[in-house]
Amino acid sequence: MPRTASKTTKKRSKPYTVTSSDTDPVPSASSKTKKSSKENDEKYKLFNKYANTSSGVIDPEGIEKLCSKLKVSHTDIKILMLAWKMKSERQGYFTKAEWRRALKALKVDTTKKLKKALPELEEQVRKPLNFADFYAYAFRYCLTDERQNCIDIETICQLLDMVLGSTFRDQVDHFVDYLKIQNDYKVITMDQWMGFYRFCNEISFPDMTNYSLELAWPLILDNFFEWMREKQA
């Protein structure tokens, strides 16, 4: 019991980065507590069902399989939320540790239960505090190379549509239009990505009366603002 307690606190205290201890081979597998080992066995069984046997991780193919079982598209926001819950580090791959983390937190051990848990997960993610974190995670999740720090416009447009489409439809539509028309930017940085989220939350749209060019909005939003103004005039 005390071990599980310590586990949960660790998880809370490190909401952003996945530490090495988290990815360690799970020590509780050899645990003497029968109940928990049994639980773990169940989760592993489920994991192994989707994992690639040679690499020992769930690869894009496995995810595809999981999605079809869960009856959701792999581009569905829920899968991204699941990845967030797992703190998955690499796009398209779930490791055993990541898998365990999410399933334990969701308290599920079968695909069926997982399917049921998904709406609940979405609700949880939609809470403002979690959502900001999830939003930032969505950007990081799309960085495939270690030295990469920005994402091409096309991917950003899809990602925006997926992540903010349901809450800020209007803003996303206009911004995506703008991104496709402009020639100044070919990629979007984390700062600009976060700036847009702040924009959606703080700026009344579409009148944008409380937007100020004097403030530290990323330049791309200044340009967007001016473009909108021109269009409105």
Next chain:
Amino acid sequence: MNTISITLVFFFLFVYNYQAVSAAPEQMVTLVDFRNESKVQERFGNQSFRMERKTIDLEQGWDYMQTGITKLKRILEGLPEPQFDSEQYMMLYTTIYNMCTQKPPHDYSQQLYDKYREAFEEYINSTVLPALKEKHDEYMLRELVKRWSNHKVMVRWLSRFFYYLDRYFIARRSLPPLNEVGLTCFRDRVYNELHSKVKDAVIALVDKEREGEQIDRALLKNVLDIYVEIGMGQMERYEADFESFMLLDSASYYSRKASSWIQEDSCPDYMLKSEECLKKERERVAHYLHSSSEPKLVEKVQHELLVVYANQLLEKEHSGCRALLRDDKVDDLSRMYRLYHKIAKGLEPVANIFKQHVTAEGNALVQQAEDTATNQAANIASVQEQVKTVSMFLLVKMLSNLVIHVFFLCFQVLIRKVIELHDKYMVYVVECFQSHTLFHKALKEAFEIFCNKTVAGSSSAELLATFCDNILKKGGSEKLSDEAIEDTLEKVVKLLAYISDKDLFAEFYRKKLARRLLFDRSANDDHERSILTKLKQQCGGQFTSKMEGMVTDLTLARENQTSFEEYLGNNPAANPGIDLTVTVLTTGFWPSYKSFDINLPSEMVKCVEVFKGFYETKTKHRKLTWIYSLGTCHLNGKFDHKPIELVVSTYQAAVLLLFNTTDKLSYNDILTQLNLSHEDLVRLLHSLSCARYKILTKEPSTKTVSQTDSFEFNAKFTDRMRRIKIPLPPVDERKKVVEDVDKDRRYAIDAAIVRIMKSRKVLGHQQLVSECVEQLSRMFKPDIKAIKKRMEDLITRDYLERDKENPNMFRYLA
């Protein structure tokens, strides 16, 4: 005992009288006759000696005092009455003394103190007030002055008779002293009754004087002195009972005047009148008002005349500030400055109009240059069009050169005119406006507005650099004396202060300087150095360090050439058999040039090798990069008619030398042999086969070079000159310069942001931007968007981060 005390008193009195006389020598009434001084002393001595201390009762004593008081009143009223002699005076004093020194209940101090006051009151009620009330206006004022002066005399004498009260009774009881009681009586009875009427009378006289009538200034002075004296050391009475009304009246007087003048008079006339009025009001204060009134009065008058109608006055359509500036009315402008500089914020509108005026003139100059340039260009273009139809290609070419020349001339004229404009208005600032900072600022701001406009597509920074080039180069279009050149350079540098893109100027200047230095076109080394000194003074050492480096490089290069020639003399084997001059330059100082890998003809390759050999004997670890595009060659053309020396660029020479071995070459042959870009090769071949001097004949013989053409040496070419320079039109470098400057600016902004953040660690967005602008403004006016962009770039490069709590804050990441 008695004797001693009386003698003492006498002594005291004597001194007292003496003081009184000397203090008021102009006194109208003399009360004591001292002609028989020794007799007085003797008689007094005798009398006192005989005196018995008999108790005097109040009635008896007062009766005696009454006789003295009545005598005094008669004297004051100017009735025939002998003056007081010392004995009478002594007796009066002694009576009081005795009555106050008797044992109670016969000590009449209190009663006498009251009676003293009553004596004044009685006199005022019975005589003074009736006399004053029956007179009016100026006559009343005269009466008042007389009465006041009499009253003061009365106070002085009565208080002497009763002096003993002051010494003991009053002092012990802390009552108002006699002198004060006397004055208070006048104040309470007369002054309080009349001051309002008096004030009206005085103000009426003041207004009369304002209208030009003569008035008795001495009378007013005396009247107003009453207001001051009645205050007994305080200015309250004067201020409350007179000054405040006088100020109000003055204000309404001048308000009336101003409202009619502003309608009737022109601005200069109005200012003349105002200045005159202010002068007169100051004189008025000097003549009869209290000096403390001056600032208040002047302020009122200024307010009514100058502040209230400031806008109307300055904006008067045909004579206001604008018109004065337009018509160069220097005197009126100086007057305007004199009048308004004393008024808080008074000069601001004037400075504003000045700024607008200068801006308008400057804009007009810019517009004029632009119009002339485009008109002439259009004229030439239409001629060009007509000529084209008759297909006279050469003429067309000449005409487009003419367009460039016309533009150039327009710009030269523009800069000249701008300098003249600056000279003219600087004189205004210094002379009319006394070098007031507000006007310096206005002039600066005005020039900043139109000096930063682009004219026919050229930035002012470029125009200014071209202007300098034209002055400094050999055979520039202006023939000027050395002094005139120095003077012009000085002014150009001053103008540069108004240009925000100083870095752009520096870049253009460096390009032109490089051409002057490398092609030996600089007219005078001293002038080159002199302008650099001026630039250095104004823009700092960093601004000119590269330019100075360039000038120094050239001096070093000359020395280097000498030692190269020595080296060749000592090593005859190394001599390539061709005269070779190499100018070695320091990379960082000079503008960047493209260095292509052109395949040089073997003769030149040899030269290069020889020089390398020489250079290595002098220095190690230095890499020479050869920029052939800047080279010049002298070739000997052996034409059929006569040999002609051809002065060409190294590239042109490389093309021509190919024809030493072959008679005919195709475009592609030349291209592969020289390894040049199409663009460059077309330009070269055009200059040699299609321009004025056709050293090569082209097949087919058209006016443009195409890649399928072939070329042949034109042995029949000849010219009347023995030596000709075959020009190679320069590539337009403007775009490159602008790009270079843009790149440099990005670095400069990055550096500024990092510098600021390094010292501040955490800083708000707006503050960071403004500090950045501030830091960079010496060199250029950075675009806010550019700064933002650089900040975002620094965020991605992990120099900065946005604060997690406040997205408008940035943190420096060390």
